[in-house]
Amino acid sequence: MSASIREVRTSATGPVLSVRDLHTWFELRQWGFLRVGSVRAVDGVNFDLKAGEAVAFVGESGCGKSSLARTLLGLHQPTRGEVIFEGRSLGTLDAAERKAYLARVGYVQQDPYGALPPFMDVRRILHEPLIVHGVRNRAERDQRAREALEEVRLSPPEDFLSKFPHMLSGGQQQRVVIARALILRPAMIIADEPVSMLDASVRVEILQLLRSIQIDHGLTLAFITHDLSTVRHFAERIFVMYAGRIVEQAEVNELLNHPQHPYTQALLTAISDPDPDNARQQREVPSGEPPSLLKPPAGCRFHPRCNRMIAGTCDQEYPPDLEPRPGHGTACWLYR
Amino acid sequence: MRQLLDGLRRLGQYPSALVGLAIIFALVGTAVFTVVTIPYGQALELWRGGDPWRMHPVNARPVWVDRIAGNNSPRTMVVSSRDALIEEEPFVGGSRMRIPLEFDFGYAGFPSELNLFLTSTHVEREPFVRLTWETPDGREFILGGRRLAREERVSISQDWELERRLGRVPHVGLFAEPADDRPPQVLEGRYRLTLDVISFEEDARVDADLVVYGRVHGLAGTDHQRRDLMVALLWGIPVALAFGLLAAVGTTVTTLVIAAAGVWYGGWIDAVIQRLTEVNIILPMLPILVMVGTLYSTSIWVMLGVVIALGIFSAGIKMYRAMLLPIRESPYIEAAKAYGAGNARIILRYMIPRILPVLIPTFVILIPSFVFLEASLALLGLGDPVLPTWGKVMNDAQTQSALYHGFYYWVLSPAALLMLTGLGFAMLGFALDRVFNPRLRTM
Ligand SMILES: Nc1ncnc2c1ncn2[C@@H]1O[C@H](COP(=O)(O)OP(=O)(O)OP(=O)(O)O)[C@@H](O)[C@H]1O
Ligand code: SF4
Ligand SMILES: [Mg+2]
Numbered sequence: 001m002s003a004s005i006r007e008v009r010t011s012a013t014g015p016v017l018s019v020r021d022l023h024t025w026f027e028l029r030q031w032g033f034l035r036v037g038s039v040r041a042v043d044g045v046n047f048d049l050k051a052g053e054a055v056a057f058v059g060e061s062g063c064g065k066s067s068l069a070r071t072l073l074g075l076h077q078p079t080r081g082e083v084i085f086e087g088r089s090l091g092t093l094d095a096a097e098r099k100a101y102l103a104r105v106g107y108v109q110q111d112p113y114g115a116l117p118p119f120m121d122v123r124r125i126l127h128e129p130l131i132v133h134g135v136r137n138r139a140e141r142d143q144r145a146r147e148a149l150e151e152v153r154l155s156p157p158e159d160f161l162s163k164f165p166h167m168l169s170g171g172q173q174q175r176v177v178i179a180r181a182l183i184l185r186p187a188m189i190i191a192d193e194p195v196s197m198l199d200a201s202v203r204v205e206i207l208q209l210l211r212s213i214q215i216d217h218g219l220t221l222a223f224i225t226h227d228l229s230t231v232r233h234f235a236e237r238i239f240v241m242y243a244g245r246i247v248e249q250a251e252v253n254e255l256l257n258h259p260q261h262p263y264t265q266a267l268l269t270a271i272s273d274p275d276p277d278n279a280r281q282q283r284e285v286p287s288g289e290p291p292s293l294l295k296p297p298a299g300c301r302f303h304p305r306c307n308r309m310i311a312g313t314c315d316q317e318y319p320p321d322l323e324p325r326p327g328h329g330t331a332c333w334l335y336r
Numbered sequence: 337m338r339q340l341l342d343g344l345r346r347l348g349q350y351p352s353a354l355v356g357l358a359i360i361f362a363l364v365g366t367a368v369f370t371v372v373t374i375p376y377g378q379a380l381e382l383w384r385g386g387d388p389w390r391m392h393p394v395n396a397r398p399v400w401v402d403r404i405a406g407n408n409s410p411r412t413m414v415v416s417s418r419d420a421l422i423e424e425e426p427f428v429g430g431s432r433m434r435i436p437l438e439f440d441f442g443y444a445g446f447p448s449e450l451n452l453f454l455t456s457t458h459v460e461r462e463p464f465v466r467l468t469w470e471t472p473d474g475r476e477f478i479l480g481g482r483r484l485a486r487e488e489r490v491s492i493s494q495d496w497e498l499e500r501r502l503g504r505v506p507h508v509g510l511f512a513e514p515a516d517d518r519p520p521q522v523l524e525g526r527y528r529l530t531l532d533v534i535s536f537e538e539d540a541r542v543d544a545d546l547v548v549y550g551r552v553h554g555l556a557g558t559d560h561q562r563r564d565l566m567v568a569l570l571w572g573i574p575v576a577l578a579f580g581l582l583a584a585v586g587t588t589v590t591t592l593v594i595a596a597a598g599v600w601y602g603g604w605i606d607a608v609i610q611r612l613t614e615v616n617i618i619l620p621m622l623p624i625l626v627m628v629g630t631l632y633s634t635s636i637w638v639m640l641g642v643v644i645a646l647g648i649f650s651a652g653i654k655m656y657r658a659m660l661l662p663i664r665e666s667p668y669i670e671a672a673k674a675y676g677a678g679n680a681r682i683i684l685r686y687m688i689p690r691i692l693p694v695l696i697p698t699f700v701i702l703i704p705s706f707v708f709l710e711a712s713l714a715l716l717g718l719g720d721p722v723l724p725t726w727g728k729v730m731n732d733a734q735t736q737s738a739l740y741h742g743f744y745y746w747v748l749s750p751a752a753l754l755m756l757t758g759l760g761f762a763m764l765g766f767a768l769d770r771v772f773n774p775r776l777r778t779m
Contacts, residue, residue: 070670073674074674075670075673075674098676099676102674102675102676103675103676105674107670107671107674107675109667109670109671110667111667114666114667114668115667115668115670115671116668117668117672117686117689117690118668118690119689119690119692128672128675128677128685129675129676132672132675132676132677132678132681133675133676177671180671180675184675
């Protein structure tokens with residue numbers, strides 16, 4: 001199933017990041033030792049990211065987006081599969097190489113206040129990654145902290161260096177988080193719902209900032225969101241996740257204009273129709289519970305909620321990755 | 337840091353914190369003063385007792401006790417031959433000297449003891465001295481004659497023959513009105529002890545110090561070994577503060593680090609720490625300390641070590657664990673992992689600092705509890721063998737039945753200092769608790 005998706009993705013430069021058959025399962029135990037099953041947060045994910053592109057992962061809450069991001073960052077050990085960054089599989093790296101990898105990948109979290117140690121000032125917060133990565137010279141660290149603050153438009157940096165996180169607004173805090181993610185000069189940024197906890201008024205600003213930094217530095221940006229409405233402006237490609245898997249992926253406009261997977265179609269109706277007349281239709285589609293990741297439905301994960309389910313097929317076997325339109329991949333039996 | 341500074345600023349609003357701080361500063365100031373003026377070695381030397389204290393009275397009350405009681409008890413007087421008008425008559429092969437030791441006695445009470453310390457610089461032949469006591473009303477008592485060694489102590493108070501002659505102990509009889517009434521009345525006026533010395537070497541010199549021991553001494557009084565209690569009361573401050581602080585720091589730091597490591601690594605490490613803590617919590621501290629003190633050593637350093645060792649897996653671990661568990665999951669820790677911070681860095685720089693402000697009040701309140709522990713050990717006779725401490729003063733007082741004999745000062749002054757220490761830290765600690773644990777603030 002992965003083959004077709006990879007073909008779609010083939011590019012001249014080759015991928016920065018390749019994810020192959022990635023599984024991250026969390027074992028559930030009772031009384032500390034009895035295994036009662038696994039939460040299959042990431043359950044067979046494949047994709048490639050080209051250098052310098054921005055992609056968005058969308059999907060409803062609990063579909064495993066954050067787990068995927070954390071697995072890419074090495075915060076969770078994959079149960080199976082591999083993450084290949086710049087040609088090397090993470091599983092084969094030794095401690096020093098792993099640390100070097102972490103410097104190549106920046107992480108922007110959802111809750112900016114929680115993401116900053118409340119007892120450190122901005123200077124210290126920005127120095128920390130540098131200290132960890134052996135930048136001994138204090139003046140150099142200061143210089144880089146200033147640069148990073150300029151980069152995220154917190155200027156003049158002097159005004160912010162000695163502030164503590166609680167003295168900053170949510171937007172400023174998130175800028176500091178972004179500055180911290182940039183300070184080690186990464187090749188890739190993973191942003192997990194970077195604006196969902198911010199005031200609506202600053203969301204676009206922060207997304208624009210991320211986007212412009214990404215373009216200026218030719219970074220690869222993977223950002224997670226469940227807000228399909230803004231994706232168009234900030235990403236080139238979209239991955240739609242459902243129950244631990246990627247069910248559809250394409251260029252932004254292609255995907256938004258021609259959604260193929262019934263789940264994506266449902267998502268798009270749900271967001272793009274403020275018209276109350278369509279409310280019934282809207283409710284109809286993603287109605288029903290998101291599937292249990294502990295005992296995912298057999299066959300297509302979406303089949304209990306799918307209105308186009310093909311009995312005997314969809315509930316029996318997981319659909320392969322298909323390419324109904326050029327460069328547009330989806331995992332749905334409809335396109336066989 | 338931020339929380340800390342904010343908190344300290346807010347502390348000013350609590351008068352109890354200021355009083356507590358004032359007490360602590362006063363104690364620390366006195367401790368520094370003590371250590372500078374009475375260096376460690378000298379303090380140990382003094383507290384060993386003996387010769388340095390021979391001119392101090394036994395069990396003298398503090399002067400202020402006497403003042404409060406409205407008495408005019410005698411102070412100690414030292415009458416030295418160096419200030420006396422000595423008449424000297426040399427003769428071939430020796431000399432004859434008359435040394436009058438004169439003093440005015442105007443107290444409303446008898447001295448507690450009377451001793452004469454003599455030194456002689458003769459080489460071979462011992463000089464001879466004859467002592468005559470003259471009272472203000474002109475009566476004379478021959479206190480006998482004797483040959484002098486190079487250092488001689490004449491315990492006039494213990495002259496049984498004289499006591500029999502006077503019908504009273506000498507330091508009372510020699511100062512009493514002639515009338516044979518009881519109780520005896522002090523005869524005020526100028527007394528004179530004349531030493532008639534015959535020296536058999538030409539340049540042998542005799543010096544004398546007559547010590548009329550008082551019944552009050554200094555601000556702290558003296559103990560049964562004539563030691564000035566001030567030495568122990570003062571030296572008790574640095575010892576108590578150092579012990580309390582080191583024990584509190586030692587237990588808090590180790591406990592914190594271990595709790596944080598358990599929370600961070602989880603799994604069997606955490607399980608082992610939890611079980612050890614549970615076992616340690618039910619082990620009683622004091623009996624173990626008593627055992628160590630009895631069987632091994634009562635050195636304050638050994639005790640400190642044992643206290644810290646027993647304190648590592650203390651109940652604090654459970655508390656810290658509960659505070660640290662949610663912090664382990666906080667996004668900023670995840671961020672630190674994501675930029676490659678190691679385990680030690682995360683534990684020491686990211687987890688522990690987060691809860692430090694909350695621990696400050698506990699820490700401050702912990703200090704006096706260790707001070708009390710040390711005093712309790714000393715009171716049980718397990719105090720450091722050489723250090724002067726409050727606990728040891730109380731232990732001495734107890735073994736000498738101080739309260740039974742009415743030497744209240746002996747017990748009360750160290751106890752008051754202990755309470756003052758506890759009070760200072762407690763007042764500061766509770767105010768800090770209000771500041772750093774805002775839930776309490778509204779109460
Ligand atoms: N450390 C963990 N241990 C056990 N289960 C976990 C763990 N982390 C996540 N999960 C579970 O994995 C599933 C996916 O969670 P994840 O946080 O990846 O979802 P998400 O797509 O990011 O959702 P949201 O949009 O709400 O952030 C959830 O059911 C969650 O309960
Ligand atoms: S595979 Fe079948 S159930 Fe799944 S989305 Fe396609 S049509 Fe619906
Ligand atoms: Mg998430």
